[in-house]
Every structure is written in C-alpha cells, then in structure tokens.
Amino acid sequence: MTPEGEGDSSGERWALALSAIDILVAAGNTVGGILLRARPGPVRDAWADALNLVMPTRRLPASADAEALDGGLDLTATLASGKPVHRAGILADAAGKILVVPMAERLNPALAARLATAIDEGCPPLVLFDEGDPEDPERERVPQALAERLAIHIDLNSVRLPMAELVAGESPPPPLEMLAEPGAVAKDPETALAVGAAALGIASIRAPIMAVRVARAHARADDRPDEIDQLREADMAAAGALVLGPRATRLPPPPPEEEEPPPPEEPPPGEPPPEEPPPPPPSDDTKGDDQEQPEPPPVDPTDMILDAAQTALPPGLLDALAAGTISKAPKASGSSGAKQKSITSGRPAGVRPGMPGRGARLALIETIKTAAPWQKIRPKRDDGRLAIRSDDLRIRRFIAQTQSTTIFAVDASGSAAFARLAEAKGAVELLLAEAYVKRAEVALVAFRGQEAALALPPTRSLPRARKELAGLAGGGGTPIASGLDLARKVAESEKGRGRTPLVVVLTDGRANVGGDATTSPQEAALASARAYRAAGIPAVFIDCSPRPRPQGAELAAAMGARLVTLPRVDAKAVVAAVKAASAGAI
Amino acid sequence: MASARIPFPFTAIVGQAEMKQALLLAAVEPRLGGVMVFGDRGTGKSTAVRALAGLLPPMKVVPGCRYLCAPDDRAPCIEGCREKAGKRSEEASVPFVDLPLGATEDRVVGSLDLERALATGEKRFEPGLLAKANRGFLYIDEINLLEDHLVDLLLDVAVSGTNVVEREGLSIRHPARFILVGSGNPEEGELRPQLLDRFGLSVDVRTPTDMGDRIEIVKRCDRFDRDPAAFVAEFEASEQATLDAIAKARKLLPKVQVADEMLGLGAQLCSAVGADGLRGELTLLRAARAQAALAGKKDVKPHHVAEVATMALRHRLRRNVLDDTGSTGRITRAIAELIPA
Numbered sequence: 001m002t003p004e005g006e007g008d009s010s011g012e013r014w015a016l017a018l019s020a021i022d023i024l025v026a027a028g029n030t031v032g033g034i035l036l037r038a039r040p041g042p043v044r045d046a047w048a049d050a051l052n053l054v055m056p057t058r059r060l061p062a063s064a065d066a067e068a069l070d071g072g073l074d075l076t077a078t079l080a081s082g083k084p085v086h087r088a089g090i091l092a093d094a095a096g097k098i099l100v101v102p103m104a105e106r107l108n109p110a111l112a113a114r115l116a117t118a119i120d121e122g123c124p125p126l127v128l129f130d131e132g133d134p135e136d137p138e139r140e141r142v143p144q145a146l147a148e149r150l151a152i153h154i155d156l157n158s159v160r161l162p163m164a165e166l167v168a169g170e171s172p173p174p175p176l177e178m179l180a181e182p183g184a185v186a187k188d189p190e191t192a193l194a195v196g197a198a199a200l201g202i203a204s205i206r207a208p209i210m211a212v213r214v215a216r217a218h219a220r221a222d223d224r225p226d227e228i229d230q231l232r233e234a235d236m237a238a239a240g241a242l243v244l245g246p247r248a249t250r251l252p253p254p255p256p257e258e259e260e261p262p263p264p265e266e267p268p269p270g271e272p273p274p275e276e277p278p279p280p281p282p283s284d285d286t287k288g289d290d291q292e293q294p295e296p297p298p299v300d301p302t303d304m305i306l307d308a309a310q311t312a313l314p315p316g317l318l319d320a321l322a323a324g325t326i327s328k329a330p331k332a333s334g335s336s337g338a339k340q341k342s343i344t345s346g347r348p349a350g351v352r353p354g355m356p357g358r359g360a361r362l363a364l365i366e367t368i369k370t371a372a373p374w375q376k377i378r379p380k381r382d383d384g385r386l387a388i389r390s391d392d393l394r395i396r397r398f399i400a401q402t403q404s405t406t407i408f409a410v411d412a413s414g415s416a417a418f419a420r421l422a423e424a425k426g427a428v429e430l431l432l433a434e435a436y437v438k439r440a441e442v443a444l445v446a447f448r449g450q451e452a453a454l455a456l457p458p459t460r461s462l463p464r465a466r467k468e469l470a471g472l473a474g475g476g477g478t479p480i481a482s483g484l485d486l487a488r489k490v491a492e493s494e495k496g497r498g499r500t501p502l503v504v505v506l507t508d509g510r511a512n513v514g515g516d517a518t519t520s521p522q523e524a525a526l527a528s529a530r531a532y533r534a535a536g537i538p539a540v541f542i543d544c545s546p547r548p549r550p551q552g553a554e555l556a557a558a559m560g561a562r563l564v565t566l567p568r569v570d571a572k573a574v575v576a577a578v579k580a581a582s583a584g585a586i
Numbered sequence: 587m588a589s590a591r592i593p594f595p596f597t598a599i600v601g602q603a604e605m606k607q608a609l610l611l612a613a614v615e616p617r618l619g620g621v622m623v624f625g626d627r628g629t630g631k632s633t634a635v636r637a638l639a640g641l642l643p644p645m646k647v648v649p650g651c652r653y654l655c656a657p658d659d660r661a662p663c664i665e666g667c668r669e670k671a672g673k674r675s676e677e678a679s680v681p682f683v684d685l686p687l688g689a690t691e692d693r694v695v696g697s698l699d700l701e702r703a704l705a706t707g708e709k710r711f712e713p714g715l716l717a718k719a720n721r722g723f724l725y726i727d728e729i730n731l732l733e734d735h736l737v738d739l740l741l742d743v744a745v746s747g748t749n750v751v752e753r754e755g756l757s758i759r760h761p762a763r764f765i766l767v768g769s770g771n772p773e774e775g776e777l778r779p780q781l782l783d784r785f786g787l788s789v790d791v792r793t794p795t796d797m798g799d800r801i802e803i804v805k806r807c808d809r810f811d812r813d814p815a816a817f818v819a820e821f822e823a824s825e826q827a828t829l830d831a832i833a834k835a836r837k838l839l840p841k842v843q844v845a846d847e848m849l850g851l852g853a854q855l856c857s858a859v860g861a862d863g864l865r866g867e868l869t870l871l872r873a874a875r876a877q878a879a880l881a882g883k884k885d886v887k888p889h890h891v892a893e894v895a896t897m898a899l900r901h902r903l904r905r906n907v908l909d910d911t912g913s914t915g916r917i918t919r920a921i922a923e924l925i926p927a
Contacts, residue, residue, distance in 0.1 A: 030811065113686040120632075145728065148627050190808055194801040203793045204628025205800060209807040228808060361690070364698055463772055 010159050014043075016241055017154045019218075021051050023238065024098070024125055024152065027217030031151035031210060032119045033126035035104070035142060038156035040131055046161060051098065051127065058094040058124075060101045069114050094124040104128035105140040112143035119149045126150060151210035153246035183233030189215060190228065192301035196240060199302070200309060201250035207243060215239040236301050237308035245309030354395040366394035404502060405441040405458050405494040406431060406578055409487035411507035411544075412448035413478040419569065420544060421446070424506055425469045426571030431578065432462045441499070443490055444469065447483030449476035450513060454486060458494060480507060480525035480555070481514035484532070491537045502538050504578055505561070506569065508545030509552030522551060529558035540581040544569045592814040593640035594633050597824040600803045601794045602630060608787045608897050609638045610828075612765050614835045615876035618786035618869060620744070620766030622729075622777075622901060625791035630803075631769045632684075632727060639682035639723050641829055647678045647721075652713050653760050654678065654720045664711075664760050681722030683715050683764075694736060695743075695751055696758075711758050716749045719764040729768035730777045737781055740766070744784055786869045787894075788901040790914070835879040842875045848886045851924065855895055858920040859913075861902040870898040888925045895921055 020034055038044040051057060061068075071089030090099070101107065101115075107128075115126065128150060130142050134157050147153075186192065190212055197208040215235040216226040224232065353370075356362040371392040378387040410424040428442050442465065444456040456468050484505070491501035515524035532539055539561035543552035548565045556563035564577045599606065608621045623631045648655045651667035657675040685694065696714030715724070726732060726740075743749050749762040768785065770777060782788070794800055810817040818825075849871065856867045871886075873894035878886045896917050903913045 110686075110689075113689075117684060117686050144627065190804045191801045194804045195797065198797060198800060203626055205630065205793055205803050206628035208800070208804045212804055212808045213811065228812075361692065461772055 013154075013156065013159045014161065016238075017047055017156055017159070018050055019221075019238060020152050020154055020242055021047075021054055022221040023214055023217045023242070024127075025055055026221035027125075027151075027213060029119070029122050029125050031125070031213050031217065032149045033098075033128065034152040034154060035128045035130060035147055035150045036154050036156060037130045037132070037134065038154075038159075039133065040129075043156050043159050043161055044129065047156060048100070051100075056097045057100045057127070058090065058097045060090060060099060062103065064090060064111065069111070069118070091118055091123050097124055099124050099126050101126060101128045103131055104142045104146075105130045105132040107143065107146070112146045116143075116146045116149055119146075148204060148206060151214050152242045154242065155246065183237075185229070186231050186233050186236045186301040186304075189231045189236055189301060192236060192305055193239060193244070195302045196305035196309065197244050197247075199306060200244055200248035202244060202247045203249075204247075207247050211239040211243040214243050233301070233304055236305050240305035240308035244305065248309060251310075351394040351396055353391065353393065355390065355393060356395050360395040363394040363396045367392055370394060403440060404500045405443060405491075407458070407487050407490050407494070407501055407503045408442070408444045409452075409483050409503060409505045409507075410444060410446050411478060411480070411483065411505075412446040412472065412474040413476050414474075414508075418474050420506060421472055421474050423569040423571045423574060425472070427574035427578070428456065428465055428469065429462060430571055430575045432460065432465055441494075443494075445483060445487045445490065446472055447479050447486070448474060449479070451479055452483040452486040454490065458490070477513035478507070478511050479513035479521070480509070480511035481521065481528040483507075484525065484528035484559075488528070488531055488535060488537060492535060495537075502540070502578065502581060503532070503561075504540045504542065504574070504581075505555075505559075506542045506544055506574070507552070509541075509543055509549070509555050510545070511551075525555060526558050529555045533558065533560040538581065540564060540577055542566055542569070542574060542577060592818055593636050594807075594810055595818055595821040595825050596634065596637035596641045597828055598806055598810070598817070598821045599630055599634055599637065600806065601796070601799050602634060602791055604789045604897065605631070605634055605791050608789045609634060609767075610832065610880060611787065611873055611876045611894065611897075612767075613638060613642060613832055614879055615839060615872055616763070616765055618765075618872055618876065620768070620785050620787075622782065622785035622788040623767065623769040623791055624772055624788065625769065626771055626793055629791045629793050631791060632725065635723060635725050635767050636682055639680050641825060641832075642680040643829060643833065644677040644679050645721060646675045649674050649676045653717050654681065654722075655761070656721065659761075664758055681719055683719035683722065683724050685715055685724055685726045689715065689736070691736065691739065695739065695749055697751075697753070698756055709756070711751065711756055713760070714749075716743055716762040716764070717760055720760075720762050722764055723767055724764040725767045726769070728770050729781075730770035730772070737778065741781055741784060782901045783863065783865060785901065787873060787897040789897055790900075831880060834882065835876065838882065838884070839876065839879040842878050842884055842886060844871055844875055844886045848874065848888070848891060851888060851891055854924055855891065855920055856899065858924060859899055859903055859916050861899045863902070866899055866902040870895060873898045892921050892925045 017036075024031065024034055036044070036047065038047070048057075069089050069091050071087050071092060074085045074087040077085035077087075107115075115123075119126065128142055128146070132140055134155075141147075190208075193211040193215070194208045197211065202208075212228075215231050215238065216228070218235040218238040219226040219231055222234070224230065351363040351366045354360060367388065368386065371386055371388045374392075375387060378389075381387050408424055408428060410421060412421055424444065428444055431440065431442050441458040441460045442456070443454070443458040444465075445452055446455045447453075455472050456465055459465055487503050487505070491503050494501040511521035511525040514521040519527070539559050541552065541556035541559060541561040541563050543556070543563065543565045544567065545552065546567050548567070552565070553563055555561075562577075562581050566573050566577070596606070605621075605623060608623075612618050612621050623635075625631060645654075646657055648657050648663070648667040650670070651663060651665060653663060653665070653667070655663045655667050657673075692714065694714050695716055696712055699708075699710040699712035729737075732740075743762050744764070744766050747761060747763040748759050751758045751760075766785065768777075794803065806817070852867050852871045852874070856870065861867070870891065874886050874890040877890045877894050878884070881890070883890075896914055899917055900913045903916060
C-alpha cells in the first residue's frame with residue numbers, strides 16, 4: 001500500500017512511522033516508547049494494526065488509576081472470600097508486551113507521573129496515542145514529564161493513506177522494509193547527534209542520548225551490528241527524524257562555516273528562539289522540498305541528521321517560525337490544581353456510601369461501623385469474621401479548594417494603550433506576587449488592531465509572566481468583540497479544568513473593529529458580552545476612558561459584570577477591583 | 587537517565603558543579619535541610635541525586651525495623667525494634683525515595699494496613715514513603731506542581747523530623763528525618779515561599795551549553811548504556827575518592843570551628859542582601875562549615891562563606907516585584923563588597 005501524497009511528505013511520514021515500530025521492538029524499553037500524535041481514524045488504526053502484527057499489546061483501560069497500574073488488594077474479592085485477594089497490576093501484566101495508552105492527552109497527572117517513574121525503572125515500552133486536535137491551541141497535551149521520556153515522537157495527523165484500500169478494508173502491509181539503504185558508516189555519531197540537537201534548539205540533553213539509542217536500535221532492527229562506530233547514515237537519519245525533528249524549537253542555522261561551532265546558546269525548551277532567529281536555509285520553503293535536495297556522497301553526519309529531522313518537524317513550526325510567532329511553551333500540563341475531584345484529593349471531609357476504586361478510597365472504620373449492627377442478623381461466617389456486604393462499604397470524601405484564574409482582557413489599542421498596558425502588566429505581577437498564597441493563576445488577553453491574542457496563557461509563574469508580557473505592543477483599532485470572545489474561551493477552558501475563572505476587562509468600551517456589513521463593531525461587542533451572561537462567567541468591567549460614556553456601562557450590563565470606572569488606571573486600583581469582585585463571586 | 591539498576595556514577599556527571607557541590611554539602615551535613623534544584627527537564631537532576639544516594643556508604647540499621655532506625659539512636663521506635671533485635675544490627679544502603687507527583691496522602695504518610703485489617707482483624711500501620719525515606723533522601727520532582735495539602739504535610743514533617751499520623755483510629759508517630767531534594771521549573775508554577783524557605787540550599791541548573799560538554803554527556807550515557815559495569819569500573823577510583831571525602835568531612839565536621847568574625851560576616855551578608863529570617867543565616871554558616879570540612883579545614887574562612895552564600899541565600903531574598911535584578915546578582919554583589927577576594 002503506497003500512500004498517496006499530494007506532493008507532500010505523507011508517504012515519507014508513513015514509512016517513518018512504520019519503521020518506528022521495528023525500532024521499538026529492537027530497542028525494548030531503553031527508549032521509553034512512542035508518542036503518536038494522531039486523531040482517531042483509519043490511519044491511526046492502520047498503524048496500530050501494524051504494531052499488533054509484530055508485538056502483543058496491552059491497552060491501558062480508560063478507567064485505570066494509579067493503583068491499577070501496580071496492582072493491589074481486590075477489595076470485593078477479599079470481602080467475599082475473607083482473605084486477601086491480590087490483583088496483578090497492569091504494569092506487571094504488560095511485561096513482554098507493549099503498553100498502549102489511548103487518549104494520552106487526557107491522562108491524569110497522577111497516572112502520568114507513575115508511568116514516567118515506571119519508564120525510569122524499566123517498564124514495558126509505552127505507546128501513547130495523543131488524540132488532541134492539532135489545530136486547537138487550547139487542546140490538552142500529554143504531560144511533559146512523560147512525553148519527554150518517550151524517545152520517539154511521530155505525527156500522523158498529516159498522513160493520508162490511499163482511500164481505495166481503506167474502503168476495501170485491506171490490512172496494512174507488514175512493516176518490515178527498512179527506510180533506505182544503510183549508507184556509509186557515519187563518522188562520530190554521538191557528536192553529530194549532540195550537535196544536531198543543539199542546532200534544532202533542543203535544550204534537553206535527554207534528546208541526543210535517546211537519539212543514540214534509537215540509532216543503535218535502528219541498526220539492530222536492520223540486522224547490522226549496533227556498535228557505535230559501525231552505525232550507518234540510515235541509522236542517523238532515523239534518529240534525526242524520529243527523535244530530534246519532532247522536538248525542534250527552531251530551524252537549524254544555515255550550514256555553518258567549518259570553524260564555527262553551532263550556536264552556543266540553548267534556549268530552555270519552549271522559549272522563543274533567540275532574537276535573531278537563524279534564517280531558514282534558502283532551499284527550505286516547504287517541508288516537501290527537503291527530500292529532493294541532491295546529496296554529495298561524503299555527507300557530514302550532522303547535516304544528514306538535520307535533513308532527516310526536517311521531515312519530521314512539528315507541523316506548523318515552519319510557518320510559525322517564518323511568521324516569527326513561535327509558540328509559547330505548551331501550557332504547563334499536569335498542574336496538580338486541575339480537576340480536583342472531591343473523592344480523590346484534598347482535605348478529608350467525612351465519608352459516604354460507595355464502592356472504592358477509581359480513586360475513591362475505603363473508609364475502613366466507617367465500613368466496619370456500618371456492618372457491625374447487622375452481624376446478629378446476617379448468617380454467621382464459618383471463620384468467625386465480620387460479615388461485610390458491599391453496601392456496607394464507605395468511601396472517604398475530600399474537599400478540594402477551588403482555585404481561581406483571573407483573566408485580563410486588555411484593550412491595547414489607541415493612544416492610551418501604553419499606559420493601560422503597563423498598568424495591566426503591573427496588576428498581573430502584583431496578583432501573581434501574592435498568588436502563591438491562594439494558588440491563583442493569571443492570564444492575559446490583549447486585543448488591538450484586527451484581533452485578540454492570548455499574550456499570557458494561564459500561569460502561576462511570575463518569571464514567565466514577566467518574560468512573556470515584556471514584548472507586548474500597543475496601538476491600532478479596538479476589536480472588543482474578538483477580545484471578549486477569546487477571554488471567554490480561556491475562561492471556559494479554565495472552568496473545564498475545574499478552576500473558577502474571573503474575567504477582568506480593561507477598555508474604554510468603544511469598539512471600532514469587528515462585526516460585519518450588518519452589525520456595527522459596537523453591536524458585535526455587545527453580542528460577545530451577552531455570551532458571558534449566558535455562560536455564567538463572572539466578570540469585572542473596568543472602564544478606563546477619561547470621561548466615561550454610556551457604551552462602557554452598556555457592555556458591562558450585557559456581560560452581567562461589575563462596572564468599575566477608573567479614569568486613571570493604576571495597577572493597585574485594578575488589583576483592588578479584582579479582589580473585591582472575587583470576594584463577591586466566590 | 588532511564589537505566590538499569592546500577593546507578594550512574596556521581597563523578598561521571600559532566601558539569602553541573604554547583605548542583606554536585608550542594609548535594610555533597612547536604613550529604614556531609616544533613617541538618618542543612620535539603621536542596622532545591624531549579625531547572626529545566628533533562629538536565630540530569632534526578633541522575634545526580636540518585637547517583638549520590640548510591641554513592642553513600644551503607645548505614646547501620648536495626649534488623650527488621652520498618653522505619654530504618656539506627657541501632658545507636660536513643661529515640662524510641664514505635665515497633666520497639668531495638669528491644670526485639672537486641673544488639674544485632676545490619677547494613678542497609680541509604681534509602682532514596684522518589685515521591686511521585688500523583689502520590690496520595692495514604693502513600694506518603696502511611697495508612698492502616700488494609701490487608702491485615704481485613705484478613706486478621708489486626709490494626710496495624712502500613713508505613714508510607716516518609717518512613718521509607720527515614721535517614722535517606724526524599725526526592726520530589728516537580729515539587730512546585732505538588733498538591734497543596736501534600737506540600738503542607740511535607741513541610742510539617744520535614745521540620746519536625748517526625749511523622750504524626752492521626753487517622754483511621756491510628757495514632758502513631760515515627761521518625762522521618764530525611765534530606766529533602768526537590769526539583770522544579772519555576773516557569774511552570776512557583777513554589778510557595780514558606781516551602782522554599784525550608785530548603786537549606788538551592789541551585790539553578792541549566793542545560794549545559796558548551797558543545798564539548800554536551801557531546802561528552804551523550805558519549806558517556808551511551809557507554810553506560812552499553813556496559814554499565816565496565817563504565818562504573820572506570821570511575822571507581824574517583825567515586826571512592828568522593829566517598830572518602832564525604833566520610834572524612836563527616837568525621838571532621840563536629841571539630842570545625844566557626845570564629846566570631848565568621849558569625850559576624852554571615853549576619854552582615856544576610857542583612858546586606860535582605861535575606862529574611864534567621865534560617866538563612868544559620869544555613870549559611872552550617873553550609874560554610876560543611877564546606878570547610880569537605881576541604882579538610884578545621885576553621886571556617888571567609889572564602890568558605892563566599893563559596894556557599896549563593897546556594898544558601900538565593901531563594902530567601904524578599905522579592906521585589908518591580909526589581910528585575912536576579913537574586914544571584916544581588917548576592918554576588920554583596921559578596922564582592924564584604925569579602926575581599
């Protein structure tokens with residue numbers, strides 16, 4: 001089955017993804033495993049089928065909790081038989097197989113942490129399916145600590161397979177053809193991989209270490225010796241494409257002069273590239289073109305790795321780099337404040353009837369107390385022990401404090417933008433400076449010109465806020481509608497994380513961008529404002545025009561927001577308004 | 587990073603001098619109160635901590651004690667282990683406990699042993715991670731993401747050295763003295779100042795930027811992957827030297843004198859940089875003392891204070907929201923003013 005490509009690198013990506021399976025089999029748990037980004041669908045299923053052909057897999061059930069991984073006491077069976085009945089953990093059960101984790105982006109932090117430790121301890125190789133929508137900037141992500149430990153990252157989102165064969169339901173071919181001829185022996189592979197990682201802006205030293213392991217596994221999979229001085233070019237290319245490329249945070253600099261070492265400074269992961277992002281190599285307009293460049297026989301292994309890596313650059317990276325809008329670091333995932341369910345964590349708060357498991361823990365004393373009065377009535381057990389039935393079981397409850405996220409929507413338009421922005425930044429920093437007491441997070445949406453942008457994703461970190469807000473610009477039109485919409489989206493996603501959002505709007509209330517032929521910008525803004533009331537998102541509207549006019553009050557009323565007029569904005573007054581509002585709202 | 591049972595040799599870690607130094611100081615002087623490591627992922631933090639725990643000489647424990655009591659310790663053990671064991675003692679390696687981010691309170695403090703309770707009706711305490719870490723290292727990766735109530739709990743135990751359990755009809759206290767090693771990336775969420783202040787030392791690690799170092803790291807890891815035993819053997823001499831240095835320093839430590847001028851210097855330095863509280867000063871002097879002991883000296887000299895000042899004070903400076911000067915810069919400046927090179 002040859003994938004059809006519309007002139008893109010679909011075919012290469014598919015072949016690469018298949019070769020990863022061989023590498024995983026050859027490498028075992030030394031490489032941690034594979035993180036496969038793909039929406040559920042035929043392509044992913046075909047890949048999973050191919051995986052199943054070469055290695056038995058064990059699927060991690062969605063209901064699994066950290067206890068299920070390690071095994072433990074099977075409570076129901078224990079009660080029934082009166083003696084401890086153990087249940088094997090999933091990790092033990094998956095020995096000799098590959099542990100497949102579907103919907104890995106929704107993995108809860110506890111489970112992800114356990115899996116990350118398991119990798120360090122040498123557990124079965126993992127295959128994580130990240131099913132997040134790559135288009136959605138607010139999507140959930142696989143917790144970083146876990147993703148980093150998986151050597152191989154593959155993205156199948158852009159791969160298309162020939163429709164005819166999928167329709168006919170043909171099974172994918174066994175993935176046993178290696179990518180290419182082994183090629184010449186690579187010179188000093190470790191140096192080449194380390195230099196290659198640096199050139200791609202990968203700060204973590206784990207990446208090149210993993211890359212060496214992958215290169216060696218590639219050689220083994222090809223039935224060649226995996227001695228470090230016998231690695232071939234193809235091994236290096238595989239390591240570049242599977243390990244380094246997907247982690248790249250910038251394009252490699254143009255081929256350096258012989259004496260010049262690659263850029264000495266590594267930005268920490270997720271940091272925007274240095275001030276002068278190295279211009280992309282001239283030939284590099286599209287991803288598809290990379291493969292066609294003719295290669296003179298004695299290739300510098302680093303160049304080859306970089307070429308290979310570029311076939312697997314994260315989708316969108318090239319565009320983002322070109323546009324100079326390289327992504328903010330992915331939102332710190334796995335922040336433990338998220339989704340605190342009341343049966344799993346927090347401070348103890350009594351008990352209620354229910355089955356233990358899925359995170360709920362047995363309240364033993366209460367269970368026995370419940371069972372005690374019935375002992376006379378219930379048939380005596382042969383062994384003289386308490387007769388406990390499943391409806392006696394009590395589980396513990398916990399109270400988790402709701403944590404708040406304050407989202408600033410700041411009007412960065414017009415001439416007053418500078419002062420307003422500066423004070424908004426000041427307010428963000430003041431709030432964050434006291435935030436650790438309450439574990440509150442702060443986000444900032446700035447709107448100006450034609451649209452709104454999330455200038456600071458929700459964070460608790462003062463250094464990060466400072467860094468990301470430093471370069472915020474002002475001026476231009478006033479698109480209130482899009483600013484309100486984006487802030488509401490952020491608020492809703494925060495609600496989804498189990499936090500309490502509060503939106504603080506700083507504007508003079510006069511929109512002049514937005515709407516369409518039939519709606520004026522102001523009407524569009526009013527419509528967006530009404531959505532707040534509908535969604536039940538608490539808000540504060542700070543009208544900061546020198547002479548307040550009715551537009552501000554109208555918007556505030558439409559939002560159901562508390563209206564504060566601050567003709568002269570200053571950070572402390574904003575913080576005071578926020579505090580007053582959150583005291584009222586929570 | 588991920589690897590077999592043999593820990594990566596401590597002395598084979600390339601670079602990261604400050605982190606290694608801080609860990610050595612903590613190993614020499616357990617009363618320092620642990621080390622907080624700030625930095626990105628993949629900088630060898632956990633490798634270093636694990637390596638150090640593997641390096642330390644085995645300690646004497648009372649056989650069969652679940653709390654790893656020392657035979658010569660006077661503090662009573664809830665299990666009465668010494669009475670049971672009599673004069674016997676055995677050797678155990680220094681525990682290294684990894685506290686996972688998702689750990690439940692039960693796992694951390696311990697809880698009723700469900701198995702025994704259900705099977706035999708016996709009310710018995712099942713020790714948690716805090717008991718396992720007694721006299722060893724408790725390592726918490728991404729401590730800044732740890733749930734609040736666990737952080738509070740850890741604070742309490744770390745300060746008192748005792749874990750008090752009052753739950754499920756159990757009332758138990760057991761020793762839990764450990765060297766707390768935390769790590770985290772401040773950009774992913776800050777640590778509360780109350781917790782931060784409990785850490786004796788703090789270090790900032792960065793991924794090595796020197797290309798030669800990076801290549802060397804990759805090479806060493808690869809050699810270690812291939813043949814751990816041979817790789818470890820290669821570093822045996824330097825590992826032994828480090829081990830000897832720690833043992834010698836521990837022995838020397840009680841004899842190290844801190845002159846009055848040094849006490850004065852510590853106080854001056856703390857007030858010059860605006861480090862809050864007495865804890866900073868105390869830690870500074872203890873660290874300087876450990877530093878002197880490691881160097882084999884019996885007197886603390888100004889340069890010992892200077893060498894450890896950044897680690898001991900960096901995380902204790904009152905933060906000024908509007909001042910961007912890093913803590914490290916402020917301390918370096920103060921050192922330059924107070925201690926002539």
